[in-house]
Amino acid sequence: MKRILLIATLLIAPFLVSAHHSTNANFTQEIISIEGTIERVRFQNPHASVLLNNTDAQGKETFWLIESASRTTLQRQGVSLDILEIGSAVKATGRKGRREFTMYLREIEFEDGTVFVPQPDLN
């Protein structure tokens, strides 16, 4: 059974969506998963994000930008991205972006089965 690392808070807002641009406009409802290694973590406004490097069997690298809410929104919920270490192998799952190779993060699963869910109410 997976260990669920549920970073939540008792102060969850009535709804949490992306701060600076409309999540529904910029991301489809299609849920996708991408495996890769963490190249960069940006805990900032207007969007926190994780850059994943996905390398296929032929060695071709594709970078995926995995976006989340704003830093201030996440901080207000008691969420940080400290758990996301550069070089970690992960599988990210979320809503496929209308912009190529982008996703709105729902969860990140680590190799040991740990799952990081920054915004539990989105799931």
Next chain:
Amino acid sequence: MFLKTLVGIISLGTFGAAIAQTDVSGTWMLNGPGTESEILLTEEGKRLQSDYDLLADDPSLYCTPASSSRIWANPGAPIKIEETGVSILISYELFDLRREIPLGDESTLTDQPSTQNLSGTFFGEMGSSFASYEGESLIIESRNHAYGYIRTSRGIPQVPGTIAIEVLEVEGDTLQITHTYIDETIFEKPLVLEYFFRRADDTELNVYDCTEANYNWFDELNAN
């Protein structure tokens, strides 16, 4: 005719701009998605909308407010309203915006935008505003807008001639804002938006320190 009547009613209210006390002061958080009236664009409005590319033209990509309605309708970011007796100061955590609106009539209106960020950059997209009380409502009228987008998701435009009227009313711990956009060149009929906020006086505004969110750096990664 309707537009003139509506503006006339608002102007009547502002003309008698007595200093009153409302309870809009405090910190507020958007509560729910709000409502919007039917959007009927003129041919010019449709042309502006068709020119808009969400993935490239959204002003938010450059830490710029697309419009006052876009800034009001942002979830998760507190908004603090202060009444000083001579002006209304609205602090939006989003983009660190500070909007200072003189209380009075149209004569208080200047060409300078009412909104700047903490770095001192002014944003015409938020318009130039003046405010008055009408009963227990606070009414803000804004003009002199820079081109922008009332709805960034669909490219609903605003232009320099657009007039925006925000009516703020408090009932209990709920702030309701009725935001009416009037512009016969782009709307067949006024666009009316409603937002609802819950009181959140225990929430501190943080420094937003916006970092440009354009995707050029990312696109270059995959282009190589």
